[in-house]
Amino acid sequence: MGQIEWAMWANEQALAAGLIMLTGGIVAVAGQFKGWYFAAYAIAAGVFVCLLEYPRSKRKKGSTMERCGQKYMTAVVKVFGPLTRNYYIRAILHAALAVPAGFLLSTILGTVCLGIASGIYLLAAVRGEEWRPIEQKPRERPHVGDTIKQPPTNPPPRPPADARKKPPAEAGGQVNPIAVEAE
């Protein structure tokens, strides 16, 4: 079986369940069904679940595909620390959010889906998984010319590098090979 990361699947399920609850809630509120207060609650719960589940957690091994635009929500979710990091809390939270929407026919599917997601989160928590934010790697500046330590001090023509090890103070003046007479 290998190392299956259940949390990733639970994350996808919870996101889908949030969308389903949102849709069911909108339909019920728009159609003004009997008991549409539950639908209004379902809309709020759906939005909250979608926002919470949008940032994907970092995998233990290998690179993770980020959802587009996830870094803003990552910053928000990271703030809550252990509340969002621990999957036990998430499982209980999702189970609690799911229950009130079960009283209306149009949102009952959202309830069941969120319930399943909560169960899978429980499984992930039991196996010791955690939510880890995907950090943005700082952009490394390209190393241009590591071999160039400092620019040369003499004008050309220059002797090769070994001969250049003479201290530069000596090569300050121009040494003429033939004496120059100023007339």
Next chain:
Amino acid sequence: MYVHVCLGCGPYVMWTMCAACIEVHVCTIARGQCRHLCNTGTRHTPYVCVCLLFVSSSLPKSGGERDKSSWGSYSPCLFLCLFVARFCSESLNATCNQRFRGMFCMQKALSAPSSLHHKVFLALPQCMALLENLPALLSWAAVLLFASDVRGLCISRASASVLNLNCCLVLLPMCRVLLAFLRGSQKVASRKTRRLLDKSKTFHVTCGVTICIFSVVHVAAHLVNALNFSENYSEDFLALNVANYRGEDPRKLLFATVPGLTGVIMVLVLFLMCTASTYAIRVSNYDIFWYTHNLFFVFYVLLLMHVSGGVLKYQSNLEEHPPGCFNPNKTLRENTTVPKAFEELFPDYTTEPFPEDLSVPEPFVQNNFVRICSKEPKFQSHFPETWFWISGPLCLYCVERLYRYIRSNKPVTITSVISHPSNVLEVRMMKVNFKARPGQYVILHCPRVSALESHPFTLTMCPTDTKATFGVHLKVVGDWTERFRDLLLLHSSQDKEILPIFQQRHYPKLYVDGPFGSPFEESLNYEVSLCVAGGIGVTPFASILNTLLDGWKCYKLRRLYFIWVCRDIESFRWFADLLCMLHNKLWQENRPDYINIQLYLSQTDGIQKIIGEKYQALNSRLLIGRPRWKLLFDEIAKCNRRKTIGVFCCGPNKISKILHKLSNVSNSYGTRFEYNKESFS
């Protein structure tokens, strides 16, 4: 006097043919006879759509335009057309058709106050009169607007017919043995059809997504239907009711009946399968995808049970109890509210076939003819047509799985295990009656490594007439390959060792399922082929090269451009011997230009710049840096004017995209590049 659109006929009979319906509110025989055409029309819509799908996919593409031969672009439009067509035809049927009337229209007619009844049934033909001049399509809209009660049923029936088609089609791309057979039989399928087979996974995904979308529509429509069934309970036609009493809780209808419960469980199964099939999950945790996807069998069993509920019924004794007939035994209360127009609206249905000429209406159309019922109506459930749709592909798939199981049940004998640089392992084995074409892949299953997992690997060496050994090269990347390598190398102490069979060590049991087809088989069927490999993606081309080593004259291929891009120079040693041998052989046979080898080392900061002392032919063809694809394509096009070149790529997605784009660009030399794409995972 004016001609109007015959409601019962819809699009299948032109309105001019219904000239018999002269008086708008009296459309009797003509309407009834038109209905037969309607029935045949609705039944044929799925077939028409499937034919259109195939026809449009195999249309020839002119050279130079972007190739759009993808199932992805055609099939969703066709499924949507099917939905719309079926929905409209069902709604038309609903307004003047027996079966739905029994549930909704009759109910309204008999118990509703006469004013409402008048409104519903008299407004309808009057509006039809208004719309007489508009084309038939627009008149459907009016029908839909007024037939509000039946809309839920129409939508659910229409989405059900799309679901029927898709549940049938989604299984077909997964019949790998069948597809491999179609690919191999060159007489059966032309190259265009074989290229369509490359897209089978995309088609499967499209059908799957369509199933999800239309299931949502179907469920929503049935929720509305559940409400309607409980509200519009008909006391007169008890057999027609789905609910047990008026005002029954719709939730009971949903969860306590067989169709309802199976439907709910199917939705949950679909939810599990759908969330586990996203790209991110497939890339990171393939196991979750694989195990949940096997729930499809549960889905199909539930689907077969779902349609056996027999919810929709039709009347089986039309002659004894024509609809709208006058029952003298009924109470006076109902009789007094029956207006005169009532009888005229309900036509007399006959079971005679549609006559060829329909010019003069029968004289009794003018009379207000009232019929007397002799018996109570009897209703019978429709035969579930889903069983017809699904049974074929399901049986085919089951037969294929059984065949694959039987064929792969005999373990292979591993002859040698060779360890190559850069974490690659070569396994050579033998199996009785194993035949494979170059480019095909097999699925390996080793119970000692993992009881449930099995992984696909491309064959790098195919069995020939003289040599029955075949081999795979596998790169050790995940946990399965790691454990497999540890198990195999444990049994062979040295790195490179080839033992005769009778001295074979006790390797773990290995089962091979396959071989299955892939697009790379096509490279031998082009006159000129360009094969681009990235890293371990060279494996399909290795089998092609091995085949050419045995004999190159019998294939259509006349020139092969082989480009291999690697990050690490040691990787080239996997097939350096093979390349050199082939190169030498072709030189000996005076065809040095048959294969054009270019090796690229994409990481430029390595120290070693040659592959090995003895691989001089490859050292001189090794280039440092990434290939420049545009220049390459230009050069190939220039050297092979007006030819069709097959482009094959097995490597990272980036390279694949660039090659696909370049293949679709037209060039001034008249050369055509056909890109053959493989879809993984």
